Amino acid sequence: MMDCSQFRELLADLDRPGVLPAEVRDRAIVHAELCGDCGPLLTESESLDAELRRLIVQNSHSRVPMRIESDLLKAFRDQKAAQQRESVGWFAAVIGIAAMVLLSVGFWMYRAMPQSHGQALVDVTRVNPPAPVQPNARAIDNHQPQVADKSAGSIEPVRGKASKPATNLAADGSTVVASEDASAFIPLPDADYPASLDDGAVVRVEMPRADLAAFGLPVEAMEGSGTVRADLIVSADGTPQAIRLVSQDNGSTSAQQ
Amino acid sequence: MKRLNEPTDEGLLGQMMAGDEDAFLQLYRRKHPALYRFALHMSGNAAVAEDVTQEVFMALIRDTGRFDPARGSLGGFLFGIARNHLRKRWEQEQRYVPFADDPDEVRPALSTTGNGNGRHADRYDEEATERLRRAIATLPENYREALVLCELEEMSYEEAAAALECPVGTVRSRLHRARALLTEKVRDERRVDRAPAVGE
Numbered sequence: 001m002m003d004c005s006q007f008r009e010l011l012a013d014l015d016r017p018g019v020l021p022a023e024v025r026d027r028a029i030v031h032a033e034l035c036g037d038c039g040p041l042l043t044e045s046e047s048l049d050a051e052l053r054r055l056i057v058q059n060s061h062s063r064v065p066m067r068i069e070s071d072l073l074k075a076f077r078d079q080k081a082a083q084q085r086e087s088v089g090w091f092a093a094v095i096g097i098a099a100m101v102l103l104s105v106g107f108w109m110y111r112a113m114p115q116s117h118g119q120a121l122v123d124v125t126r127v128n129p130p131a132p133v134q135p136n137a138r139a140i141d142n143h144q145p146q147v148a149d150k151s152a153g154s155i156e157p158v159r160g161k162a163s164k165p166a167t168n169l170a171a172d173g174s175t176v177v178a179s180e181d182a183s184a185f186i187p188l189p190d191a192d193y194p195a196s197l198d199d200g201a202v203v204r205v206e207m208p209r210a211d212l213a214a215f216g217l218p219v220e221a222m223e224g225s226g227t228v229r230a231d232l233i234v235s236a237d238g239t240p241q242a243i244r245l246v247s248q249d250n251g252s253t254s255a256q257q
Numbered sequence: 258m259k260r261l262n263e264p265t266d267e268g269l270l271g272q273m274m275a276g277d278e279d280a281f282l283q284l285y286r287r288k289h290p291a292l293y294r295f296a297l298h299m300s301g302n303a304a305v306a307e308d309v310t311q312e313v314f315m316a317l318i319r320d321t322g323r324f325d326p327a328r329g330s331l332g333g334f335l336f337g338i339a340r341n342h343l344r345k346r347w348e349q350e351q352r353y354v355p356f357a358d359d360p361d362e363v364r365p366a367l368s369t370t371g372n373g374n375g376r377h378a379d380r381y382d383e384e385a386t387e388r389l390r391r392a393i394a395t396l397p398e399n400y401r402e403a404l405v406l407c408e409l410e411e412m413s414y415e416e417a418a419a420a421l422e423c424p425v426g427t428v429r430s431r432l433h434r435a436r437a438l439l440t441e442k443v444r445d446e447r448r449v450d451r452a453p454a455v456g457e
Contacts, residue, residue: 012433016407019414044440051389051443052408058386059409062303064293064310072285072314073278079318080276 002031007038014042015049185233185242188215192239200233200241215243266331274321285314288332291410292339298405299343301394309346313338333419340402340421392442400435407432 010028013019020028032042206227233242264272264280266287272280289310296306316338317324324334393401406417407428414432418425 012436013429044444045436048389048436048440048443051385054382054386055389056409056411059294059297062290062294062297064289064307068289068307068311069282069285072311072318073282075315076273076278076281076318080278083276 002027004031004035004038007031007035008041011041011045014045183245185231185244186215187242188240190239191241200235203232203234204246205230205232212245267326270321270324270331281318288335289314291332292335295336295405295410296339296343298393298409299340299398299401300346301390305343305346309339309342312342329419329422330416333416333422336406336420337422388446389439389443392439392446395442396435396438400431400438403428403431404435404439408436 007028010020010024014025014028029042032038206229209226209228212228212230229246231244231246232240235241264283266284269280269284269287273284292313293306293310296309297303300306300309313335317335324331328334393404396404402421403417406412406420407414412420414425414428417432418428421428
């Protein structure tokens with residue numbers, strides 16, 4: 001048997017479909033029929049439900065003006081157009097950035113390419129024994145024609161890169177490829193343009209061994225035929241400014257063009 | 258009754274996000290009546306209800322991606338937006354509903370039946386409905402929301418809980434309290450209406 005507090009707990013759900021089991025609902029109604037306090041409550045609740053239903057029916061006639069639908073439709077179209085513009089803008093921005101990156105990379109490669117062509121490794125050779133050299137000779141850093149420091153009485157070439165491409169043309173028309181052995185540049189006695197050592201042209205020549213003595217090089221220490229291969233730094237007016245020997249036996253090769 | 262091949266709310270929303278105008282219209286026509294009625298009952302003002310309805314769909318157009326199906330239904334999401342807009346208005350205006358002070362302000366917008374020449378029974382029903390409407394408008398906001406959704410929009414407790422973003426038990430207790438308060442208010446109004454005027 002249901003009591004009054006249980007009934008009041010269930011009162012609001014009595015008319016809601018699917019909330020209470022039929023058996024519980026029946027017991028609540030039986031209680032209301034028998035209880036002098038809960039009976040009027042049930043009547044009031046049913047009356048409220050009826051009025052609420054009337055209100056629902058009345059509400060169903062309420063209509064939103066058509067202008068709201070057309071306003072919203074216009075807003076939807078505007079939003080769609082704005083999104084399309086935005087996506088086109090983003091696409092253009094991405095394309096622009098990609099183009100700038102490509103251009104930058106291309107420019108950088110363009111700048112880097114000629115330098116890499118001009119950089120040929122030159123192996124270190126030690127020219128022994130010490131020979132009479134000019135006391136004021138000095139070594140020049142990488143990327144420049146190298147001049148040996150002969151103050152110690154021996155030529156100590158420094159490993160570096162030749163300032164000219166690896167494919168220097170030799171005097172006989174052959175092409176000298178990279179990784180040949182060469183000594184450091186030694187300023188010639190009559191060198192009068194020290195600046196030429198930095199930016200002078202390098203010319204590969206083949207000369208009689210005896211002529212080397214005139215440059216103060218150790219002729220007697222070198223073996224082989226009567227000619228030697230050498231690189232000359234030549235100033236703008238064609239005057240030789242410095243010389244270095246190029247090994248003929250294992251460090252260089254010649255290719256007929 | 259839902260037709261078998263009728264697209265779901267979420268399906269329509271997806272099409273709408275892809276720019277489908279028809280999907281948007283279909284969604285609007287499906288959802289706006291309940292939202293409008295909710296706003297009307299909560300605000301007691303037809304113009305406010307129209308504005309709120311429009312704002313809800315404007316928000317949906319502007320920021321469709323905000324809806325997360327994992328957090329609830331689209332209907333609940335839209336009711337949530339409507340509630341927020343109503344709250345903002347109340348905060349701005351620092352007043353809730355005008356029913357109690359000025360019932361005439363909303364009556365023309367809400368009343369669609371009765372032309373003054375109806376039968377006595379119709380007039381009685383109309384008066385009772387207006388009495389009920391006024392009583393609903395004076396309920397505290399939380400109770401009113403539960404009553405409007407569960408009784409006037411005939412939502413289940415679960416649907417109302419999703420719309421109000423609160424547990425089902427809270428909706429149930431609020432509804433019970435709202436009904437009890439409403440019964441008292443209607444009883445009081447009925448008593449006042451029946452009381453003879455001085456000198457009568």
